[in-house]
Amino acid sequence: MSAKDSPSDKPSPNAARSGAGPRRLKVALLGCGTVGAQVARILLQDAAELAARSGAQLELIGIAVRNTATRRDVQLPAELFTTDAASLIDQADVVIELLGGLDPAGTYIQRALRRGASVITGNKALIAAEGAGLGALAAENGAQLRYEAAVAGAIPILRPIADSLAGDHITKVLGIVNGTTNFILDAMDSTGAAFGDVLAEAQQLGYAEADPTADVEGHDAAAKAAILASLAFHTEVAMDQVHCQGITQITAQDVADAKASGYVIKLLAIAERTAAGISARVHPALLERSHPLASVRGAFNAVFVEAENAGDLMFYGAGAGGAPTASAVMGDVVSVARRLAAGGPLPLSSHTSPATLVDFAHIDTRYWIGLSVSDQPGMLARIATVFAEHGVSIEAMNQSAADDGSAHLRILTHRGAEAALSSTVQALGALDTVASVTSVLRVEGN
Ligand SMILES: NC(=O)C1=CN([C@@H]2O[C@H](COP(=O)(O)OP(=O)(O)OC[C@H]3O[C@@H](n4cnc5c(N)ncnc54)[C@H](O)[C@@H]3O)[C@@H](O)[C@H]2O)C=CC1
Ligand SMILES: N[C@@H](CC=O)C(=O)O
Numbered sequence: 001m002s003a004k005d006s007p008s009d010k011p012s013p014n015a016a017r018s019g020a021g022p023r024r025l026k027v028a029l030l031g032c033g034t035v036g037a038q039v040a041r042i043l044l045q046d047a048a049e050l051a052a053r054s055g056a057q058l059e060l061i062g063i064a065v066r067n068t069a070t071r072r073d074v075q076l077p078a079e080l081f082t083t084d085a086a087s088l089i090d091q092a093d094v095v096i097e098l099l100g101g102l103d104p105a106g107t108y109i110q111r112a113l114r115r116g117a118s119v120i121t122g123n124k125a126l127i128a129a130e131g132a133g134l135g136a137l138a139a140e141n142g143a144q145l146r147y148e149a150a151v152a153g154a155i156p157i158l159r160p161i162a163d164s165l166a167g168d169h170i171t172k173v174l175g176i177v178n179g180t181t182n183f184i185l186d187a188m189d190s191t192g193a194a195f196g197d198v199l200a201e202a203q204q205l206g207y208a209e210a211d212p213t214a215d216v217e218g219h220d221a222a223a224k225a226a227i228l229a230s231l232a233f234h235t236e237v238a239m240d241q242v243h244c245q246g247i248t249q250i251t252a253q254d255v256a257d258a259k260a261s262g263y264v265i266k267l268l269a270i271a272e273r274t275a276a277g278i279s280a281r282v283h284p285a286l287l288e289r290s291h292p293l294a295s296v297r298g299a300f301n302a303v304f305v306e307a308e309n310a311g312d313l314m315f316y317g318a319g320a321g322g323a324p325t326a327s328a329v330m331g332d333v334v335s336v337a338r339r340l341a342a343g344g345p346l347p348l349s350s351h352t353s354p355a356t357l358v359d360f361a362h363i364d365t366r367y368w369i370g371l372s373v374s375d376q377p378g379m380l381a382r383i384a385t386v387f388a389e390h391g392v393s394i395e396a397m398n399q400s401a402a403d404d405g406s407a408h409l410r411i412l413t414h415r416g417a418e419a420a421l422s423s424t425v426q427a428l429g430a431l432d433t434v435a436s437v438t439s440v441l442r443v444e445g446n
């Protein structure tokens with residue numbers, strides 16, 4: 001059957017029980033870019049195995065694209081392509097959305113869910129913005145909504161959090177969930193390169209979003225942090241509740257200083273539950289080189305999960321790229337198809353508790369502060385006084401001479417409230433012995 005076939009009635013979840021052989025599920029693919037093309041390849045190439053594993057014949061009925069004449073890296077039958085996404089959706093039992101962006105992806109997903117068709121997407125921006133509403137729409141219509149590819153690409157992380165750990169209490173999720181920024185920071189760490197020199201290479205390798213600002217400003221990781229926090233804590237955490245800071249301000253000097261002190265700088269997505277409530281944040285942070293996340297190189301991702309009964313768990317793998325991300329999409333397709341073949345949908349998430357979000361000013365963290373100072377008697381005492389006045393305790397301090405006769409101080413604090421730490425930095429910047437605050441980074445992992 002092709003994209004031109006006539007529309008079917010609403011999908012029936014119980015049709016597999018008719019006794020007429022394996023259920024035939026019509027699959028519509030929206031988008032044929034980096035990930036979509038790989039999903040189409042797998043659907044066609046592995047059709048027999050997918051049928052055996054899912055209990056349903058997965059028939060790719062069409063691929064919605066902007067231009068049917070565009071040449072693509074993967075050879076696919078020309079008759080599958082259509083520019084009429086709406087008609088394609090109206091014929092499908094399962095819709096795979098791999099367009100990206102909020103619109104029309106959101107409109108198409110709603111259209112599919114309203115018909116009772118199940119949806120698989122890798123669109124973290126959309127799920128972070130509208131996931132709760134789309135989940136409710138799926139439930140209302142007896143459809144399934146899955147998005148394993150949206151967080152950490154190929155790494156199975158959402159289903160482990162939502163299913164495997166459903167009987168535990170997750171306390172913290174600490175992840176490297178953006179391949180582009182990890183690639184950049186890793187290259188800066190291993191070659192001493194500047195930020196701008198490495199970004200173009202990450203874009204060429206196909207890891208970066210269409211607008212790489214989403215990667216380097218932390219928005220992509222913040223969307224993933226919102227999804228992780230929502231699933232881990234069974235609540236709804238919106239993207240705008242995630243404190244977000246990217247890596248554009250990280251200098252080659254920061255990376256070299258961190259390295260000299262035994263740290264590596266990583267962009268971390270952190271979702272945490274404390275007695276005060278939940279917090280979700282994305283920012284660059286120093287990790288000791290012995291931390292398991294410190295060894296995550298290149299565009300790889302890893303997610304470290306702390307749960308009350310399970311203890312510490314680590315998930316590692318390819319967080320981006322066409323085939324790896326398609327693997328996660330196909331896992332969802334088979335899971336959805338199995339449930340359709342077995343007779344009914346199950347929700348991925350349970351949003352049972354309202355979120356009490358801790359204001360970012362009250363999170364508990366450690367700072368690593370770089371100061372350029374004039375090296376004169378009493379300077380260290382004045383700096384130490386500022387810390388004492390703000391109730392912030394210093395764990396370690398290191399001083400080195402700069403070429404111009406001034407000194408460079410690196411100060412590591414003990415844990416303290418974000419607000420106290422940031423006002424300490426402000427007060428330090430106002431001291432006349434401090435020429436400039438050269439860097440302020442948080443330290444995570446212990
Ligand atoms: N590339 C990656 O490594 C990963 C991507 N994702 C997500 O997967 C989704 C797809 O990503 P990519 O394949 O990398 O993007 P892409 O930009 O390579 O492909 C998207 C395709 O959709 C097409 N498209 C966009 N709007 C359309 C419309 N209205 N009608 C028809 N076609 C339209 C574009 O022309 C393009 O060919 C995004 O949501 C992305 O965030 C998730 C994890 C990893
Ligand atoms: N741009 C993203 C792609 C995967 O989500 C990344 O770099 O990780």
Ligand code: NA
Nearest residue numbers: 148151153155
């Ligand atoms: Na994943």
